[in-house]
Amino acid sequence: MAFAAINSSAPKSNPVIEDAFAAEPSLKKRVYDAIGSTPQYITLFEDIAKYTSSLLARNASAPIQPVQTTTDGPAAKKRKLQNGDTVGQSQSSGDLKADTSLQFYMQDVSFAVPQRKKLTLEITAGRGFLRARNQTSKEIEFGIHMDKIQHVLCLPVPEKNQKQFNFCIIPQYGDGINSPPEGEAAPEAMVWTVSDGPAKAAFSGNGQQIGNKDGETVETLVRQVLNENLTRTKVVRPDEREFVSAMPEAHRKGEKAYHVKAFRGSKEGYLFLLSTGILFGFKKPLVFFAFENVDSISYTSVLQRTFNLNIVARPTSSDETQELEFSMIDQADFSGIDTYIKKHGLQDASLAEARRAKRYNVNGLKTEEQSADNADVAMEEESELQKAERELDDQEDEDEEDYDPGSDGDSDGSGSSSEEDSDEDDEDADADDNEEHDLVENELGSEAEDVPADQL
Known part of the structure; x- marks a missing residue:
């Protein structure tokens, strides 16, 4: 109730403010808007307006000094611009x-x-x-x-x-x-x-x-x-050490392509995977994901011929993230994209702070070779979770290499019961399932989503 009373008493038109900001209607409107939202500061705005008016009066009474020029040529001519303003040749x-x-x-x-x-x-x-x-x-x-x-x-x-x-x-x-x-x-x-x-x-x-x-x-x-x-x-510029498409340039035979075609919604464009970030262009609006702004990258809708790339971006001065999806990317480029993402640690959100702190050649004056060296450093940084997963995968690979499928079946059923046969059948079925899962994982990469078998 007290706020409503104060707000209702605020003048719609203040002569002091009108006089001070008569030549700046946009600024005057902002002042009135500020008074409307915070009427308790109306006295402060009036004091600012009075001081502004005194400065204008003081400048108006001062003698006009000629503009000093550094040349002895003719006076600068003015030309009309599209917005109606004019600028002189002597302006800064x-x-x-x-x-x-x-x-x-x-x-x-x-x-x-x-x-x-x-x-x-x-x-x-x-x-x-x-x-x-x-x-x-x-x-x-x-x-x-x-x-x-x-x-x-x-x-x-x-x-x-x-x-x-x-x-x-x-x-x-x-x-x-x-x-x-x-x-x-x-x-x-x-x-x-x-x-x-x-x-x-x-x-x-x-x-x-x-x-x-x-x-x-x-x-x-x-x-x-x-x-x-x-x-x-x-x-x-694109660098073959960063990414090159598995499919050569269709319109110029024998030339390497450094892009992949993708869709953002219904808009078709191209993704370029560069030494400082990822660009999606070339139609408006362009989007550039500098490494320091990439929180994480993952894959969705992984099918036999295409997959989607999801990039979670975080602005430099904000903790709020936004996710952009690029769809219908050809499966032939999956391996190259996955290598690029892992090389720069872009799949791991836990490395996002490290990227923002180091700012891999983003806004810097380093060469492309130095940028590649920084990328190698990023490869060496590995989270504890990734390290554990890698060691587990290595151990599973060693077990598979040591496994001899004929070692358990040399005897031709001497005294084997039907229950033992059933157990062996279950183990064989589990081994087949594991082989099929490993095949999908090796083909699609560690970041690929689990997809139903009928989609593979």
């Missing part, structure tokens, strides 16, 4: 759409995410922004600061007659697992495609064409430029 590099000098740009780049169109790829000088410019209107469509890029992947595009590569830019809080701080929008990933050929429209910041070195492809050039400007990571 903190503005994505500012006309800052370029280090590198490449025309006619085919983007797939967040927009599907051809744009000019730009990298501003001083490890500034990675952005995309409209080739007709010359406006900046989207971009991201280099310091905000968490992962960069260079992956072969599956099922294409001509070899192509997708560059995937995954920003901080844009991996589909980690959520941004409250009040901030989650940034979108960026994906563009380059062909496996020489760079024909790549230029340095001064407009000089580059990428004409012998044997240098556009993929090599872009990867090199990115590595020179990235601050938190390096470009990661």
Whole structure:
């Protein structure tokens, strides 16, 4: 009752707040919302509003100083942006759409995410922004600061007659697992495609064409430029030591494939098992499971031809987990996937804290070779439960090797009773069941679920 009385007395419109935040309607609304939920702080908000108004009045009465520029050239011209704002050429590099000098740009780049169109790829000088410019209107469509890029992947595009590569830019809080701080929008990933050929429209910041070195492809050039400007990571490519599909690339005979086809719900995509994590792409939204965010991985619906992969992910700053299922994976790739998962200890939830603590080359500047060494260390870490299971399996294998099926039946029934024959039949049946169970377990791996015999 006391709260209701206070809330009812809160003014719907406060002249002090109206005056202070007249130019910031969104901020003003947030202030009113805060007062509505916590009316006991209305005096505090009024004091803040009065102080804000005094600062505005003080700045308004101060003489306007001319903007100091470092060049003697003409005054910076302003241009109109799509959102109606204007920026000058003299603005700092903190503005994505500012006309800052370029280090590198490449025309006619085919983007797939967040927009599907051809744009000019730009990298501003001083490890500034990675952005995309409209080739007709010359406006900046989207971009991201280099310091905000968490992962960069260079992956072969599956099922294409001509070899192509997708560059995937995954920003901080844009991996589909980690959520941004409250009040901030989650940034979108960026994906563009380059062909496996020489760079024909790549230029340095001064407009000089580059990428004409012998044997240098556009993929090599872009990867090199990115590595020179990235601050938190390096470009990661598929590694045969990590995973390679049992089925070669169907559209380019004799070429190895580094992906497996899978479904997330009704959406078809590709899983790439990399040295720093697992990517599901390439359609929106992309999902990247960095090792530090993987709690555990298991298998479900293991059938004769397909199986499902269940990944339990845990955000870096949260204890809440989410489980994502990828279905209809070809059984031919089970062995390779299972080896990859065990190599990095991803099947064991008890190792999740160790992965988060060590951060295997995620966001680091280590090479792919160092990443492989870290993975070998992860293989050596074994829980007590796993160790006990392995020793038990080894003991069972030794017993089977020492077993001689003819040693108990050399005598041709001298004095054997019908009860002894019945016991021998039961033992034979149990041995057959154990052999069938061991066969399924060896074929499907330690993480496979028990499935009914009629499904095998």
